[in-house]
Amino acid sequence: MQRPSMEFWFEFASTYSYLSVMRVEQAAAAAGVEVRWRPFLLGPVFLALGWNDSPFNIYPPKGRYMWRDLARLADKYGLPFRMPSQFPRSGVLAARVALIGVEQGWVAPFARAVMTANFAEDRPIGERPVIEDILSGLGLPAEAVLAAALTDDNKLALRQQTERAAELGLFGAPNFRVGEELFWGNDRLEDALAWACSAAS
Amino acid sequence: MQRPSMEFWFEFASTYSYLSVMRVEQAAAAAGVEVRWRPFLLGPVFLALGWNDSPFNIYPPKGRYMWRDLARLADKYGLPFRMPSQFPRSGVLAARVALIGVEQGWVAPFARAVMTANFAEDRPIGERPVIEDILSGLGLPAEAVLAAALTDDNKLALRQQTERAAELGLFGAPNFRVGEELFWGNDRLEDALAWACSAAS
Numbered sequence: 001m002q003r004p005s006m007e008f009w010f011e012f013a014s015t016y017s018y019l020s021v022m023r024v025e026q027a028a029a030a031a032g033v034e035v036r037w038r039p040f041l042l043g044p045v046f047l048a049l050g051w052n053d054s055p056f057n058i059y060p061p062k063g064r065y066m067w068r069d070l071a072r073l074a075d076k077y078g079l080p081f082r083m084p085s086q087f088p089r090s091g092v093l094a095a096r097v098a099l100i101g102v103e104q105g106w107v108a109p110f111a112r113a114v115m116t117a118n119f120a121e122d123r124p125i126g127e128r129p130v131i132e133d134i135l136s137g138l139g140l141p142a143e144a145v146l147a148a149a150l151t152d153d154n155k156l157a158l159r160q161q162t163e164r165a166a167e168l169g170l171f172g173a174p175n176f177r178v179g180e181e182l183f184w185g186n187d188r189l190e191d192a193l194a195w196a197c198s199a200a201s
Numbered sequence: 202m203q204r205p206s207m208e209f210w211f212e213f214a215s216t217y218s219y220l221s222v223m224r225v226e227q228a229a230a231a232a233g234v235e236v237r238w239r240p241f242l243l244g245p246v247f248l249a250l251g252w253n254d255s256p257f258n259i260y261p262p263k264g265r266y267m268w269r270d271l272a273r274l275a276d277k278y279g280l281p282f283r284m285p286s287q288f289p290r291s292g293v294l295a296a297r298v299a300l301i302g303v304e305q306g307w308v309a310p311f312a313r314a315v316m317t318a319n320f321a322e323d324r325p326i327g328e329r330p331v332i333e334d335i336l337s338g339l340g341l342p343a344e345a346v347l348a349a350a351l352t353d354d355n356k357l358a359l360r361q362q363t364e365r366a367a368e369l370g371l372f373g374a375p376n377f378r379v380g381e382e383l384f385w386g387n388d389r390l391e392d393a394l395a396w397a398c399s400a401a402s
Contacts (some may be wrong), residue, residue, distance in 0.1 A: 049260050059250055061372040065385055072382075076392070171262040181273075184266055187388040191277070 004200035005034040006192055007177040009165060010111070011042040012091030012098075015056070015070050016186040018119040020174040021111045022079050023189060031193040037107045039098040040165040041091065041158065042173055048166060054088045070119075073186070080120035089118055090126035096149040096158050097131055109138055205401035206235040207393055208378040210366055211312070212243040213292030213299075216257070216271050217387040219320040221375040222312045223280050224390060232394040238308045240299040241366040242292065242359065243374055249367060255289045271320075274387070281321035290319055291327035297350040297359050298332055310339055 008024055010017040028035045046055070056063035067083060074081035094114045101107035113134045117123040123130050128146070135142035148154060169182060176183040176192030179199055183192040209225055211218040229236045247256070257264035268284060275282035295315045302308030314335045318324040324331050329347070336343035349355060370383060377384040377393030380400055384393040 049262070059372060061250070061370045064370060065372070065383060068383070069385070069389075072392070169262045169265060171260060171266065182266060182269070184270070185388075187386075188270075191273070 002200050003034055004032060004196040005036060005178075006196045007036045007038050007175075009038040009040055009168075009170060009173060009175040009177065011040060011173040012094040012111075012114055012118065012125060013054075013088035014042060014091075014173040015066060015087075015119065017174040018115045019070070019073055019077060019079065019186040020189055021115045023077060023186075025108050027189055027193060031197055033193050033196045035108075037098070037102050037111070038161060038165075038177075039091075039095040039102075039107075039111070039158070040170070040173075041095060041162045044162050045166050045170060045172075049171060057087070080116065082120055082122050084118060084122050086124070089124060092126070092158075093128060093131055093149070094125055096154055097135070097145060099154055099157055099161070100145055100148045106138065106140065110134065110140075113138060203401050204235055205233060205397040206237060206379075207397045208237045208239050208376075210239040210241055210369075210371060210374060210376040210378065212241060212374040213295040213312075213315055213319065213326060214255075214289035215243060215292075215374040216267060216288075216320065218375040219316045220271070220274055220278060220280065220387040221390055222316045224278060224387075226309050228390055228394060232398055234394050234397045236309075238299070238303050238312070239362060239366075239378075240292075240296040240303075240308075240312070240359070241371070241374075242296060242363045245363050246367055246371060246373075250372060258288070275320075281317065283321055283323050285319060285323050287325070290325060293327070293359075294329060294332055294350070295326055297355055298336070298346060300355055300358055300362070301346055301349050307339065307341060311335065311341075314339060 006028065008020070010021055024035055046052070051058055056066050071081055098107050098111055101110045114125050114131070117130060117134060118125045125131065132142040132146065135145050168177065170184075172184055174186060176189060178192055178196045181192075181195055183189075183195070207229065209221070211222055225236055247253070252259055257267045272282055299308050299312060302311045315326050315332070318331060318335060319326045326332065333343040333347065336346050369378065371385075373385055375387060377390060379393055379397045382393075382396055384390075384396070
């Protein structure tokens with residue numbers, strides 16, 4: 001029997017990705033499922049659908065609902081939440097660094113720290129000093145990590161991962177992918193884990 | 202202590218409303234929550250957001266995902282599902298009849314029968330003979346009910362209910378409303394029920 005696994009596609013600017021980034025490791029561990037982290041950028045995916053901004057900004061009733069829903073859900077999960085003064089913030093730098101974290105094995109705590117900075121501490125995660133500070137806080141060599149994140153090869157890797165997201169039919173975030181099955185949204189995490197377990201058994 | 206209650210806003214053309222229409226009474230009864238049925242039309246709500254069709258048709262990746270998600274969820278809930286050959290179908294006549302059903306106390310079985318016709322039997326629920334057949338199948342006087350549904354007063358009542366939906370900030374369906382709290386989507390049914398119980402205690 002194969003150990004069940006699941007791809008986790010998320011974007012640092014995405015509100016519902018915040019909830020899943022904070023929850024996914026614990027929920028997956030409890031279910032015995034391995035998580036494969038897949039940071040990507042929603043911007044190009046949204047542009048292909050005709051949106052040059054977050055749909056939560058383009059459609060105000062949807063945005064108003066989302067912020068209230070997010071506050072309620074954070075409360076339900078026991079997660080801190082403060083409405084960011086800017087939305088969406090660029091997740092490009094954080095995603096580039098996260099790719100290095102996938103290679104080196106520290107993506108999960110890094111992603112949680114960036115998401116907490118964005119959605120609980122209202123810090124500008126698109127800016128290099130904030131990311132440096134987060135890396136240092138995790139005991140990582142910030143300068144070396146950022147140098148690796150900003151190589152042309154790594155920038156290309158993020159572009160390719162984002163193109164792959166579009167090929168897979170992603171149109172939002174977060175997503176959980178189990179084999180060919182796509183589960184969209186924080187509220188599908190448990191269904192995706194159940195699918196991974198049943199597919200592997 | 203007040204008996205907890207919840208408004209249930211749904212549209213007969215809506216795929217995720219299908220799941221909730223089939224589940225809501227049983228789940229609410231188990232939680233001790235009274236359901237107040239609020240049929241409305243998504244068409245005018247979507248038009249106000251700039252969509253002249255279902256977003257699932259306008260954005261193909263979203264539509265492809267939705268149909269797969271719906272099939273999986275129907276399976277999870279033990280509900281029959283067959284992809285309708287036409288989507289969306291007009292829910293106008295069914296919603297007009299449902300308003301009479303709210304007054305007369307048979308909206309729940311009527312809504313379940315119409316939703317089953319649309320999403321499990323691929324029947325054209327926008328057409329009068331189908332609605333007549335459903336009413337007769339429930340032992341209701343189809344001609345008299347349809348006459349009441351098609352009065353100017355009742356048509357106006359549905360328009361007003363749809364305007365109310367927009368005022369409440371609805372932008373999709375189904376929705377559950379508990380006091381001033383709005384819960385959007387079939388996957389929020391359990392959260393809405395928990396909120397209703399805790400608000401009433």
